[in-house]
Amino acid sequence: MIEVNDIHKSFGDAHILKGISTTFEKGKTNLIIGQSGSGKTVFLKCLLGLFAPEVGSIVYDGKDYSSLSENEKRNLRQEMGMVFQGSALFDSMTVEGNVKFPLEMFTKQSQSEMDDRVNTVLKRVNLVDAHNKFPAEISGGMQKRVAIARAIVMNPKYLFCDEPNSGLDPKTAILIDDLIKEITEEYDITTVINTHDMNSVMQIGEKILFLKDGLKEWEGSKNEIFKTDNEAVTNFVYSSDLFKKVRQMYIEERN
Known part of the structure; x- marks a missing residue:
């Protein structure tokens, strides 16, 4: 499990992360979504230990990263696996x-x-x-x-994926989503996925964190996202005609 406690991150005068708190559970697919500029990438890099928050803490199975020695941080980073957006193969x-x-x-x-x-x-x-x-x-x-x-x-104990479906056709993207979810469950890994792919949200979103302007705007599951009345979330999720139709179907069934 990863526990994030009130983290803030700035670059000069730009306050990127503004007090985010959340938890990412082991054995589940945890997704981070949000528009460009919402702070997703900076947040993921903080989780990876590439950026150090000025305020707050990130705790990995009881280990507060900021309190570890350099050797302990190096050992922890070796327990992290990373899937980059462009695969980043040699x-x-x-x-x-x-x-x-x-x-x-x-x-x-x-x-x-x-x-x-x-x-x-x-x-x-x-x-x-x-x-x-x-x-x-x-x-x-x-x-x-x-x-x-x-x-x-x-x-690894922790698996981080940055836009794993970027550049893939829909059929292949579903296969990659399924593979990540299966591996997460089989190896009991804490998996965190940065994505803009709403199909991934609906396919494997056991925990969804929605960021807006560096803040945690909403969090919940793929089922709960249909029920929310949060306007920022609904505008983002249902920006396509397909998901508007899905939401309308859900509302009609509920009524």
Whole structure:
């Protein structure tokens, strides 16, 4: 579990995060949504330890990040997996090399132990025959699965995903959503996803945090988002005709 307590973050005169408090539970898919400029990216970077809030605390399973030593912070960061928006694979490395990279950098495992772990995670993301391919030789959806495999190869306690469906077609996006949710449940990971994809919200949004102008405007589940009367949330979520129709259907059924 990650507990966020009244964090503030500024850059010069720009006050980006203005006192956000929330919790992200283990074994659940926790989504952060909001318009551009709402503070989502800065918030995610604070969770990753890349930015330090001026006020407030972030606590990882009872460990307050700000009170840890540099060595303890380094160890905690090794328990975090990250799936970047553009996958961020190394073009010059094969799929196997990309996934093995964190093990080579941060562990003292033998070559056979690393090979076994890489084989395990590639099998889990359904890429058993892609070891020797390079990123340019595989599809965007496969690249995203490689990125997920690399993110979980160190068996992390925390998984962070930044726009994991960016650039993917709707069918592939659903497959990636399902894969992230399955891995979250199987490995009992605390997963936090930054997204603008409302299909993801409706598909896997067990906990949804909606940010607006650096504030927590609303939080709830994918079912509760249909019930809210918060105008900022409804304007964001139901900006498309499809979700307007879904909401209208829900209202009619409720009445």
